[in-house]
Amino acid sequence: MELKMLDWDSSFFEKKIFSVQLNNDDDIDEIEFHLQKENADLAYVFIPLSSSISKKVADYSNIVLYDHKLTYKMNLSGKDFQAVENVEEVDASPNDDFISLAISSGTHSRFALDPSLNHKFEELYALWLINSLNKKLADKVFITKHKDLITSFITCKIKNEVGNIGLIATHENHRGKSLGRNLINQAHHWYLQNNIKVSEVVTQKANKIACAFYENYGFQISKEELVYHWHFK
Numbered sequence: 001m002e003l004k005m006l007d008w009d010s011s012f013f014e015k016k017i018f019s020v021q022l023n024n025d026d027d028i029d030e031i032e033f034h035l036q037k038e039n040a041d042l043a044y045v046f047i048p049l050s051s052s053i054s055k056k057v058a059d060y061s062n063i064v065l066y067d068h069k070l071t072y073k074m075n076l077s078g079k080d081f082q083a084v085e086n087v088e089e090v091d092a093s094p095n096d097d098f099i100s101l102a103i104s105s106g107t108h109s110r111f112a113l114d115p116s117l118n119h120k121f122e123e124l125y126a127l128w129l130i131n132s133l134n135k136k137l138a139d140k141v142f143i144t145k146h147k148d149l150i151t152s153f154i155t156c157k158i159k160n161e162v163g164n165i166g167l168i169a170t171h172e173n174h175r176g177k178s179l180g181r182n183l184i185n186q187a188h189h190w191y192l193q194n195n196i197k198v199s200e201v202v203t204q205k206a207n208k209i210a211c212a213f214y215e216n217y218g219f220q221i222s223k224e225e226l227v228y229h230w231h232f233k
């Protein structure tokens with residue numbers, strides 16, 4: 001069992017929030033005792049899909065499943081990605097349309113689904129975009145435009161020799177025109193320029209369109225986890 005207090009989440013949601021990584025042999029009552037002693041309001045509980053402890057978790061009515069989290073991975077070794085025309089880099093503050101596009105990438109997220117957190121969901125995704133553009137959470141943000149409208153965007157960060165996509169969305173009137181595919185091509189071009197050969201992106205199994213999009217692109221699932229919210233108050 002790994003228990004960690006999450007300072008950023010606690011301050012943003014104004015609740016005392018922990019993360020807990022549960023494994024097969026963990027004693028849930030003992031963890032509950034620790035969390036109550038710490039005066040926790042909420043714990044995000046992460047369980048590998050194959051773990052049998054999810055059966056025990058099912059007995060606790062205040063531990064609710066909010067996400068079947070999929071990590072997709074692609075090996076870029078030996079592949080070639082050219083820079084994509086009409087994709088540009090941005091780092092300026094976003095306008096309201098750009099913020100709405102960022103919010104559209106999170107509609108399946110556990111923060112949108114949990115009724116005790118969803119009043120802050122839009123603000124969370126707006127902040128995620130702002131902090132990606134100012135380079136706190138991302139290294140690069142690429143966009144496509146039609147006239148003045150941002151039609152699609154992607155945020156990317158290189159960490160531990162892996163290129164990670166943070167946010168990606170295409171404006172609903174511009175979907176199905178390969179904008180998303182082109183953004184990933186551009187991200188992969190930039191990764192390879194930096195000698196990064198592994199690309200990863202996380203999504204929710206419930207986001208069927210995103211899963212089809214990543215799988216069609218050539219990503220494969222490398223990790224599956226269940227994420228629960230354990231509310232104490």
Ligand SMILES: CC(C)(COP(=O)(O)OP(=O)(O)OC[C@H]1O[C@@H](n2cnc3c(N)ncnc32)[C@H](O)[C@@H]1OP(=O)(O)O)[C@@H](O)C(=O)NCCC(=O)NCCS
Nearest residue numbers: 105168169170175176177178179180181203210212213216
């Ligand atoms: C996922 C998303 C970014 C895809 O963007 P897009 O610009 O429409 O995607 P593309 O046109 O580049 O599609 C490339 C391929 O993905 C697959 N795909 C895209 N949309 C699909 C859909 N609605 N259903 C099934 N497959 C789809 C197709 O195989 C498509 O190839 P094809 O055009 O040859 O059939 C877009 O649907 C979106 O913004 N969704 C909402 C935000 C979101 O969920 N973001 C992901 C968060 S993890």
